[in-house]
Amino acid sequence: MATRQLEIVKERLSDAVSENVPLSDWTTIRLGGPARCFVQPQSVEQLVELLQLLATLDCDYRILGGGSNLLPGDDPVEVPVIHPGNLLQWDRDDDCLRVGAGVSLSAFVARANALGLAGAHVLAGIPGQVGGALVMNAGGRYGEIADLVRQVSVVLPGGTRRELEKADLRYAYRHSELPPGAVVVGATLALRRTDDIVALKRESGRILKEKNAAQPTASWNFGCMFKNPPELSAGRLLDQAGMRGLACGGARISTLHANFVENLGQATAREVATLIEACERAALDRFGITLEREVRVWEGSAKDHYR
Ligand code: EPU
Numbered sequence: 001m002a003t004r005q006l007e008i009v010k011e012r013l014s015d016a017v018s019e020n021v022p023l024s025d026w027t028t029i030r031l032g033g034p035a036r037c038f039v040q041p042q043s044v045e046q047l048v049e050l051l052q053l054l055a056t057l058d059c060d061y062r063i064l065g066g067g068s069n070l071l072p073g074d075d076p077v078e079v080p081v082i083h084p085g086n087l088l089q090w091d092r093d094d095d096c097l098r099v100g101a102g103v104s105l106s107a108f109v110a111r112a113n114a115l116g117l118a119g120a121h122v123l124a125g126i127p128g129q130v131g132g133a134l135v136m137n138a139g140g141r142y143g144e145i146a147d148l149v150r151q152v153s154v155v156l157p158g159g160t161r162r163e164l165e166k167a168d169l170r171y172a173y174r175h176s177e178l179p180p181g182a183v184v185v186g187a188t189l190a191l192r193r194t195d196d197i198v199a200l201k202r203e204s205g206r207i208l209k210e211k212n213a214a215q216p217t218a219s220w221n222f223g224c225m226f227k228n229p230p231e232l233s234a235g236r237l238l239d240q241a242g243m244r245g246l247a248c249g250g251a252r253i254s255t256l257h258a259n260f261v262e263n264l265g266q267a268t269a270r271e272v273a274t275l276i277e278a279c280e281r282a283a284l285d286r287f288g289i290t291l292e293r294e295v296r297v298w299e300g301s302a303k304d305h306y307r
Pocket of ligand 1: 139140142211214215224225226228234239244256258259
């Protein structure tokens, strides 16, 4: 991003732009160099204005959700980073909730449970925000967010708003197909009414407890590195390949679950990437399996990231 472009964006959207924001403050693995231009739109209208402006400036961008399945690099990010974390609208329409992209998944789960609306409870313990969860199709053993999706609202590059139906997104295991560069601003999520709120909360609590026992939920990490290959567990494969506890500088493969890499406090993104690559090699050498990354690694150009 040229300095002149940055000045124009700052001038037009002064209340939404911050400069040189360390992405380590915005990722759950606490890593990432500074974003030269970090934009937090205060409303969908302002996001529309931003995307119109970036189109006229011919400027690429990256999108940051809850930062829970993301590894930025250590170097500064030169293109604007858009964080829709302030899009926090809530609405109930019968058994559906309309939820803004910036709402945390845990708040969504808690609110749905309290209202006696079942379905969200299976997402208990999953970090991140609704927007990122919709892009990644976040989920676990008991279900995924795609199971709840009715419609997803996005703003396209150039600032066009669009309502996408579930079928448009071609959801699959940890996969969606959004139009390139689309920023999710919210979704209509369909739930099921239940009279037994106590049982709903109990089940949600049980799922959370199970997750906390099996995964390093308290350390700095970005969740699973790899998707599970069909009928297999990436964690078990990496464990069998001896990767559990392997360290590189300040990064380490979790001693609890081999599909997690942790920042022990002083890691660099490069060290984490080295461990990810070591796991890929180990799965290939030992089992002939090419693991597919679940984590989004910000390397290459912004266009590669969303195309
Ligand atoms: N296992 C090992 N060694 C390990 C890790 C796991 O032997 O180091 C074994 C476990 O004992 C278990 C099996 O592998 O028998 C599967 O492990 P686990 O039950 O922990 O589930 P997972 O398949 O590794 C998936 C999701 C998680 C989700 C959990 C629970 C993926 C890639 N992972 O993990 O999602 O929380 O189920 O629902 O789909 C994520 O996507 O980031 C994520 C954390």
